[in-house]
Every structure is written in structure tokens, then in C-alpha cells.
Amino acid sequence: MANRGLSLRTLVFVGGATLMLVPAIVTATLYTAALEQRGEELQVEKLTTRGELSANLLARRLYGVWMDLARMADLIDPTDPANAREHIQFLSRLDGRYSWLGIADLEGKVLAARDGMLEGASVAQRPWFRRGLDAPAAVDVHEAQLLASLLPVSAEPYRFVDLAAPLRLGGSVVGVIGAHLNWKWVQEGMAALQAPGIDVLLLSRDRTVLFGPTDLVNKRLSVGSALAASRVTRAFSSERWPDGKDYFTVIVPSIGFADLPSFGWSLLIRQNADDAMSSTRELIRLFWIILGAGAVVALALLLCAAQWLRTPLRRLSESAQAILLDPGARPPHQETRFEEAARLSDALAHMQSKLMGRRSNS
Known part of the structure; x- marks a missing residue:
């Protein structure tokens, strides 16, 4: 007896599922990858x-402070320390961001400063002064050096960022104006x-x-x-x-x-x-859940369709086997589900009729 192949229902279900799911899964994978990338x-x-x-x-x-300092550099006359001190005191009291503000001559000696701090002291080795002699300069955050002992006691070390600019008189650099900005002000901004x-x-x-x-x-x-x-x-x-x-x-x-x-x-x-x-990943997860639910429904419908196709063909094959054994067996079921099954049903009935006629003649 020849080996039996797969049933029509299995072929329709497996073939349909393959043709449906493979493109869907590939497309969905590409779509979700694009969605995640986007x-x-x-x-x-x-x-x-x-x-x-x-x-x-x-x-x-920071630019707001820099503009104040730049304007102050234009207003201050380094040859008049008393007047310079008035300008410095006014700006310092008006703007609490300055921990120190002052001017120094070309040798680095502080001529005037906020509250008199460091007046007469040398700042020649401080980075803000050295850079400020050549061009407007900004110095990254650092702990207080010369001012550490002059400022009120604090639980944390004082930290500053510095701004400096050359002081000019008659087109020549005659000193430097410098400002220490409290680092806490920058931290608050951040x-x-x-x-x-x-x-x-x-x-x-x-x-x-x-x-x-x-x-x-x-x-x-x-x-x-x-x-x-x-x-x-x-x-x-x-x-x-x-x-x-x-x-x-x-x-x-x-x-x-x-x-x-x-x-x-x-x-x-x-x-x-x-x-x-x-x-985005929650959206992708929901997408796969909906796709999976849709696939389950589609497979269930595909299984029903495969069963619907299989039923008339199964009945006709059983009738053919019965007629082969006994031409006088029950006539095949009149199939009407689809054209091919109907034609096969009619042909099988016609064949049975002929076999019955030959038996009668014999």
C-alpha cells in the first residue's frame, strides 16, 4: 500500500500559515526596528x-556679567584709584555675584578692590592677571588662594571662576580689571x-x-x-x-x-x-501583542477554511472507495460548496450509473 501524503487540510493550513505569517513577521520586524530607530x-x-x-x-x-566688567573697564581710570574704588564698590553692592572685583597695575599690584580686599597685594602670578594683560580672559573654577583668609569663614572652601580684561589708557594697556564670580552662582544656574x-x-x-x-x-x-x-x-x-x-x-x-x-x-x-x-518599546510590545492576536484569529479562520475545503473532498473519496467495492453502494453526496467538488460529484455519480448498467447487462 502506497504511503499516504499529507491531508488537504494540513497542506492548506500549513501552506496558508506559511504564506501569511512569514511575510507578516518579516515586515513587522523591519517596521519595529525602524520604529525603534526613529x-x-x-x-x-x-x-x-x-x-x-x-x-x-x-x-x-555669564555674558551679562562679562558685559558689566567690560563696561567697567571702559569707565575706570587706573590713574585715579579713589574713583575706581567708588565704581567697584557700587557694582559690587549692586550685584552679589562678585566675590571680589578689583584692578591691578602692570606689575600686578592691586590698586583698588571691593571692600579694600587685597589692595596693595601682588596678583602678578594669578592666571587671570597674566592672561588679562594680553586679552579678555576667562579662568576655570578654582579654590580661593589669596582671598581664602579674607573672606568670611565658610563650611566649604570658596571656589571662583574668573573674568579679566585689559585696562587701556590712550590705546596702551596700563593694568587689568579682574572679577571672581562665586562658583555657587554658576551651580545655581546649572x-x-x-x-x-x-x-x-x-x-x-x-x-x-x-x-x-x-x-x-x-x-x-x-x-x-x-x-x-x-x-x-x-x-x-x-x-x-x-x-x-x-x-x-x-x-x-x-x-x-x-x-x-x-x-x-x-x-x-x-x-x-x-x-x-x-x-517606544511599550508601543512596540503592544504592536506585537496585537499582531499575535490577529495571527491567532487568522490561523483559526484558516483552519476553518481548510476544514471547509476538506469536507466535500473527503466525502467524495469515501464514496469513490465504496463504489469501487460495490457499484450499488449509496450514491455520492451532491456537493455544491465549490465548482470543482460539484463537477467531481457529478462525474462520480455518472460513473456509478454506468457501472450499475453494465452489471445489469451482464
Whole structure:
């Protein structure tokens, strides 16, 4: 007896399921991959926009102070220390951001300063003075040196960022005006830029975290995005950080506005990748659930269709076997479900009629 092949129902069900599910799964996989990629792009765009706005806001805050200092440099006559002291005292009392404000001559001797602090002392070795002799200058955050013993006692060391500009008289440089800005003022500005789930880190020129999560402050970053910041190139990456988590990271390589001297700072904006993509991945998960539910319904309908096709053919095959054994067997069922089954049913009935006629004649 010949080996029997697969039933029509099995062939229809398996073949139909293959033709239906394979393209659907491939298409769905490509679609969800594109959806996740687009979700990442949207997150990057959001972080980039926040980074650019944050850098602009921070730069404008610093620029406001710089403009005051630049105007003061134009107003002050270094040959008249008393008048210079009045201007300095007025601006210092008007603006609490200055921890110290003063002018020094070409030798570095302080001629006039806020509250008389450091007057007569030499600042010739201070970076702000040396740089300020040549051009407008900005000096990165540092702890108080000469002022440490003159300022009120504080639980934490005083930290400043410095701005300086040349003092000119008759077109020649005759001194330097310098300002120490309280670092807490910069920290307050950075704190205002933070958002839930998004970290805005302020990096120094050597990739040290000046402001950011407490576990990273005063540490030098070695992740790829921080290295990109030190090369002054805008970059985006999804990378593993020392805490073992993956973050989307965007770099704003410089913080500047108009003619504000550069501190060498850059902004790094990061967001936990799982948190950033949670809504997109939830959408993808829901998509697969709906697709799976639709596939189950489709397979159930396909099974019903396969059974619907199989039933008339099964009845006709049983009738054919019965007629083969006994031409006088029950006539085949009159099939009407589809044309081919109907024609086969009629042909089988006609064949049975002929076999019955031959038996009668014999």
C-alpha cells in the first residue's frame, strides 16, 4: 500500500500559515526596528535641543556679567584709584555675584578692590592677571588662594571662576580689571537647567565633571562622548557608563555667546536609554501583542477554511472507495460548496450509473 501524503487540510493550513505569517513577521520586524530607530532619533533631537538651549542660557548668564566688567573697564581710570574704588564698590553692592572685583597695575599690584580686599597685594602670578594683560580672559573654577583668609569663614572652601580684561589708557594697556564670580552662582544656574530623568553635566577642558550627578562631580570622564567633547566635535552616542547603565549622550562642545571669553567648558546631556525608550518599546510590545492576536484569529479562520475545503473532498473519496467495492453502494453526496467538488460529484455519480448498467447487462 502506497504511503499516504499529507491531508488537504494540513497542506492548506500549513501552506496558508506559511504564506501569511512569514511575510507578516518579516515586515513587522523591519517596521519595529525602524520604529525603534526613529524613537532613538527623536530622543537625540530632544537632548540636542535641550543641550543647545542650556548652553545658550548658561552663556547668556555669564555674558551679562562679562558685559558689566567690560563696561567697567571702559569707565575706570587706573590713574585715579579713589574713583575706581567708588565704581567697584557700587557694582559690587549692586550685584552679589562678585566675590571680589578689583584692578591691578602692570606689575600686578592691586590698586583698588571691593571692600579694600587685597589692595596693595601682588596678583602678578594669578592666571587671570597674566592672561588679562594680553586679552579678555576667562579662568576655570578654582579654590580661593589669596582671598581664602579674607573672606568670611565658610563650611566649604570658596571656589571662583574668573573674568579679566585689559585696562587701556590712550590705546596702551596700563593694568587689568579682574572679577571672581562665586562658583555657587554658576551651580545655581546649572541646577535650573536640570530636568527629570535628564542629566546636564558641565565638563572642564580636561573632561572633569564640574557639575552633575554627585557620584561624578570632580571626576574625569573616560567615556567616548567625553573624549569627543575634548576634541571639540559635536557627537551623539549610546554607551555604557561606569554605573553599568546605557545612556543616550549628546555633546555641546562649547559654551559661548558673542564676545564672551571661553572657559573651555562643554555640556554633556545624557538620559538613561531604558527610560528614554520606554514609551517606544511599550508601543512596540503592544504592536506585537496585537499582531499575535490577529495571527491567532487568522490561523483559526484558516483552519476553518481548510476544514471547509476538506469536507466535500473527503466525502467524495469515501464514496469513490465504496463504489469501487460495490457499484450499488449509496450514491455520492451532491456537493455544491465549490465548482470543482460539484463537477467531481457529478462525474462520480455518472460513473456509478454506468457501472450499475453494465452489471445489469451482464
